[in-house]
Amino acid sequence: MPLEGTGLGYRYTKEHWVFRKLDIRVKPGEVVGLVGPSGCGKSTLGKLLAGHQAPREGSILLNGVPVQAAKGMPNPVQLVLQHPEQAVNPKWKLGRTLEEAGMPDKILLRELAVEDAWLNRYPNELSGGELQRICVARALGAVPRYLIADEMTTMLDAITQAQIWYTVLQWAKQHQAGILAVTHDAALAGRLCGRILNWQELAG
Numbered sequence: 001m002p003l004e005g006t007g008l009g010y011r012y013t014k015e016h017w018v019f020r021k022l023d024i025r026v027k028p029g030e031v032v033g034l035v036g037p038s039g040c041g042k043s044t045l046g047k048l049l050a051g052h053q054a055p056r057e058g059s060i061l062l063n064g065v066p067v068q069a070a071k072g073m074p075n076p077v078q079l080v081l082q083h084p085e086q087a088v089n090p091k092w093k094l095g096r097t098l099e100e101a102g103m104p105d106k107i108l109l110r111e112l113a114v115e116d117a118w119l120n121r122y123p124n125e126l127s128g129g130e131l132q133r134i135c136v137a138r139a140l141g142a143v144p145r146y147l148i149a150d151e152m153t154t155m156l157d158a159i160t161q162a163q164i165w166y167t168v169l170q171w172a173k174q175h176q177a178g179i180l181a182v183t184h185d186a187a188l189a190g191r192l193c194g195r196i197l198n199w200q201e202l203a204g
């Protein structure tokens, strides 16, 4: 069940293509790092792969068919962003946010050190690291085939970063899910990933 982008092109304005003719393939169970300079288009690519934006050119296929969620089901390609406060509804208590994609099981919540009391709070009542644990729980609770982790732990302290990645990698292994980790941190990518893609090679 590979996730495959072929001949991808995207532009925000008429004049400027962020990238064109980009090919990328991630296999089930693979942990792939994507590194490249600021502004080159990594986050844009992540949004395309997760279906948040449609490519202007090219196709994105999951197991040979266009990526789409079955009716009433969460997207099989989940995206976790760097800033969790931008990814949740500020007016919803976090229990509601978590339930939206299907309540993650208790073991996963415990492994991510999500406390029950947080579910009864609003996003602005948690720290960035606590809120990011909720966002990771929500993404994995959707039981995705692929996780796009876009600078997922960049803003967090080293211990929280390590805890979150440990849980995510264990989960991915158990579920044979693929991961694309977008990061500036080549050392982190080296520790986590079985394969590293350099933007320059990818975008030609």
Ligand SMILES: Nc1ncnc2c1ncn2[C@@H]1O[C@H](COP(=O)(O)OP(=O)(O)OP(=O)(O)O)[C@@H](O)[C@H]1O
Pocket (backbone or CB within 6 Å): 012, 013, 018, 036, 037, 038, 039, 040, 041, 042, 043, 044, 045
């Ligand atoms: N909504 C938008 N409207 C116009 N241009 C945008 C928009 N979002 C991103 N861009 C531009 O598209 C290019 C790629 O942005 P993107 O966020 O994908 O890069 P990135 O590689 O993820 O960068 P960084 O590593 O700094 O997060 C940049 O030149 C950026 O300014």
